[in-house]
Amino acid sequence: MINSTLASTAFNTTGLEALGHASAQLSAKWADARPSIDEAAMSLEGAASWRAPVDGYLVWSRLGAPELTDHAGVSLDGTVAVLRFHPQGALRLKGLVAARFDGGQHRRPTPFFAALRDGTPPPDLPSDQPMRPDTVLAGADIGHGRLTFHDERGLIIDPVAVACMMRDLLRAIPALHRREAGTDDDISDPARAGSIAQVAGLGTAGAVRVHLVDLFGKPWNDVPDREGVRIGSDARLEAGPHEWSGALTLTDDTGAIRIGTLPDGELGTTAVSAPALPTTGVPAGSPVPVLERQFFRVAVADLGLHLAGNRGTTAIGGVDGADEATANEPAPELGTGDLEVLPDGRSFLGAAGEIAGLSGTRLAVSPTVADDFPLPGSRTERWPAVPAPVGTAEDLAAAHAAAARADATAAYIGTTPDVVVTWPAGALPAEAFVRVFPRVDPGRATVPLELLRFSKRGDGGSAVVAAGSECRIRVPDPYGVGADPRPSAPALVFDLLVVTRGPSGGDQRLFGSVEIDAVGDGGTAPPDGTAPNAFDGIADDHRGIGPAPVLGLEQTVAHTGTDIVLDALGAAAPRESPRFATMARTETVVAGHDGADPGAWTSVAGPGFLNGRSLGGDARRGSPGLPAGPEEHAPGVRVTGRLAQDLARAALRRTHHIVSRLSELDNARWNPVSGTSGDATGAVLQSVAHTVESPELRAALELVDVETLPDTWSGLISAIGSLLTGDLLPLTSLPEPGAGDRWVAEFKREARAAHQGRRDAQWAWRWALSQARELVYIETALLSHTADTTADRKVDLVDLLLSRMGAEPNLKVVLVTPRRIPFGPGYEPFAHRMHLERNRAVATLAEAFPERVVVYHPVGFPGRPENLRGTFAVVDDVWALVGGSTFSRRGLTFDGSTDLAFVGHDLKDGVSATVRDARRAAMARVLGVGPREAGSTATPDPRWTQLAGRRSAFRLMHRTVENGGEGEVQPKWPGLPETEIVAPSKDIVDPEGGEFSAVLDGLAAVLAGLGPERL
Helix, strand or coil: CCCHHHHHHHHHHHHHHHHHHHHCCECCECECCCCEEECCCCEEECCCCEECCECEEEEEECCCEEEEECCCCCEECCCEEEEEECHHHHHHHHHHHHHHHCCCCCCCCCCCEEEEECCCCCCCCCCCCCCCCEEECCCCEEECCEEEEECCCCCEECHHHHHHHHHHHHHHCHHHECCCCCCHHHHHCCCCCCEHHHHHCCCCCCEEEEEEECCCCCECCCCCCCCCEEECCCCCCCCCCEECCCCEEECCCCCCEEEEEECCEECECCCECCCCCCCCCCCCCCCCCCCCEEEEEEEEEEHHHHHHCCCCCCCECCECCCCHHHHHCCCCCEEEECEEEECCHHHHHHHHHHHHCCCCCEEEECCCECCCCCCCCCCCCCCCCCCCCCCCCCCCCHHHHHHHHHCCEEEEECCCCCEEEEECCCCCCCCCEEEEEEECCCCCCCCCCCCCCCCCECCCEEEECCCCCCEEEEECCCCCCCCCCCCCCCCEEEEEEEECCCCCCCCEEEEEEEEECCCEEEECCCCCCCCCCHHHHCCHHHEEECCCHHHCCCCCCCCCCCCCEEHHHHHCCCEECCEECCCCECCCEEEEECCCCCCCEEEEECCCCECHHHCCCCHHHCCCCCCCCCEEECCEEEEEHHHHHHHHHHHHHHHCCHHHHHHHHCCHHHCCCCCCCCCEEEEEEEEECCCCCCHHHHHHCCCCCHHHCCCCHHHHHHHHHHHCCHHHHHHHHCCCCCCHHHHHHHHHHHHHHHHHCEEHHHHHHHHHHHHCCCEEEEEECCECCCCCCCCCCCCCHHHHHHHHHHHCCCCEEEEECCCCCCCCCCCHHHHHHHHHHHHHHHHHHHCCCCCCEEEEEEECCCCCEEEECCEEEEECCCEEEEECCCECHHHHHCCEEEEEEEEECEEECCEEHHHHHHHHHHHHHHHCCCCCCCCCCCCCCHHHHHCCCHHHHHHHHHHHHHCCCCCCEEECCCCCCCCCCCCCCHHHHCCCHHHHHHHHHHHHHHHHHHCHHHC
16 A cells, blocks of 8 residues: 555655656657758658657557648648657646746647657558557657657647757756656757757747637638738738748638637737747746747638538639529628527526526527526526425435335326326425336337337426425326227236435435326316416417428418418417428527617527426436426527528518518617627527529519619619519508618518528538538437538538548547427338438438438436427537527428527637537536545536547447447437338428429429318
8 A cells, every 4th residue: 555655655765656657757868860941841850760759659650640630731641750749748738838938828729649750660550450559658669750849639739849848848847757768968958869859959049939820720811802911011821830020910800710729719800929938937946948840720710611511613722612692691600709609408498588587689590489487596406406396495304205106096087088096195205306207118010100109217206395295196098098988997017216305415216107097086186287388479470480380380370271281370460470381490599688778688599498397407317396398308509699580581571571670670679799809709600492482572572683672761662562562562652760770681681581581501511511521410309411412502511521521530529319209190101211321311421421420319307208309510619500490301301490500609629618518518418427526425427527539439339339329329220111101202391392383283292181270
């Protein structure tokens, strides 16, 4: 056993070597001969043999090092030897650099890897896999070749700057010098061949160099007709590296370009200068830092491209231009504001409720907006604080455990198939959350999909136990009889979850297979607790709904006409968005103005519905404190500032017809929010098929070239006034508005959308996937190839991702989809087709790169599936998208949706901390892990740490799925056999929005089979 005496002896004898490889001890001898430097390639060469600068693990491979990139941003290929610094040693070195040179901030890249190319590999190096790692100590011979250094993202670092940092650390902290790795003269004498002092003196003395990259880590590509950066008044810059002798500034102030230092910094529009070295030594008493060369990296982000994609007609950065129609339509504007990721339905609906309670204008848009469920009072409400205890909370005692099984009774409620399960007072711990999961028969695999239960635990019911009172829980139709006769006196088998909040701090216990011998009659239903929520205060004419039967919602009026455009839906309040038959409108946005002058907007957006199905949180614990229901994952984002106003404009298009919308836009609250303050920037993206934005406007302007419409309101009305009829006619009598430019822009945008639709998310996706280098993480309700050709406006994102994976050997993909396709009753054949299309898309990627693609279905409470709607996605932890679209052809070209693409300004470890943390939390949710709570003495879950990094997170998910899901996730289910259900063609089920009218002949029989109530 190690004690203080032994530890002191070890340190006195061996110094930092007592810490082992994690000590970050350094070598003062780097080579056996004087090397040379290739400044442009940032590499060292010419040494007969290199020595390890720090302890690590040497790995030889003929397969390259895909996680490392050279000065051109290309992954290292061919035969490579990679020295991976010991992880703790690399982190210790990073901390020492920050403390000594930058006041504790991580302002400059530090090495985590060194790579040798063009060397002589071991003769037994296999061709199909890397060799086993060899442990090497600082100063050990690692071979010859071109030497490069790379940071934790794998990006290249100036090697002379690395030598300068390590040399200065050796002078400041002599204990870092490994005794066998060179001498003190190697630290001080530049004339000593191969010494760290000699390497530190290569190149230009006193230079400060800067390397420019985009957010994905690729070398910055300056596009002359877009915004750029320069140093002082010099010419616009490419990636470099450049000599940094002045402030790095933007070429204009449009706000599309943002800059920030890496690995840590903040994206902004202000000039960036190289940090000055401190004038005092750290640690105390050490000499003042002296660096012969310094190296910095600055991220330059063209957020117009980064968030909305290339919408011009010419290629940029290897990404093709869009079609002319897209180039001519108004591109999504950039909005800045404070952004908060809402990880689940409880926080999302809580934030929506906060907005619904504002005193000014409020807008609510969703496939359905319900005002009769318990809406959280705020986005921070959580069990065990909410619902607030009304009595003294108890722990789960042995007597409670016995009574939970022995004392339960059950009875039918009236003539319904619902059952009330009752425990007498004192049987269950007071103030505990209890939930009943009835055991249900999953049925045969060939039953209709809307009846198919993929788990043996039904939704059941829940309650919070009141002290001194019996506990009654309503279990809706536990036998699934619907309108059929209910069984007489059946046994009821269920699993009982008890979550306490007693003096011991809370406990959770699941009692399996609790059985009640016979369900009696005469049961009394517990109070349902429903009351109007905050949505009830939003006027009907400020609500927009889209209850499409394909989503499992009952439409307000059955369609009785023959036109596939259901254009009569927008007539009443709340406004039901016009749509094609079988089309979904999935926009969910809640926006509110505080009523002040000029006031401020706050908005939320996400993929969930504004109803009780989305009211979930902490599903692995049964969503304690909430009503029982399906585990329907409903994340979102809450934003303020210009970004919130942009979402409000999107909501206004769903709640107001074009005529009433223009009148509303004349109000000063719609004046554009100025400035770029906020911690994130985003772009509101709309996807919708042609015609349905304004069917009557499409008809009125059928023969008008919308690109040539006048730019003034009076000119516009003069040009088209005679064509307007019906609901559009009031436009001709509207007075000249104070916000005329805003009116014209809105009208022309609507006209273009009615003529050609919009597919903003498609273009945003195309850019992000074309830049991806490390990890693509996608949660989506539907997954399919998004196009069958590359003509016109079509982009197949699956094939694009396949191509990108071929070009970027380090790129990995995680696909998360619900096991059950979330279509409504009557749409089982549609669901079957989408299963087949999902299988085809997955096979395209997984068969080509089986070790780099992970696909799984998420689980809510153990044994129950988690349902997904819309999409949440992250690319390389620097680009995120959340909203109602799906990664499918119909989701990006046919269905109507609103998404938000965003990036946080907070740069941490080379990526956006906001985006990284959102991705980490999403992956942690499906694994049921999280950080250790403050004050807890529990052993931290190592998986939470693994999820922070992109490579380690992928390895964790890959291993989990390879092990059958480990009860945390479900491996991909292929769907029912194709022979079991006859499915309509892809063109009908997963249509191309621009070509839907071309499938009318085949659609007629399908529509007749669905019936008017399911269109």
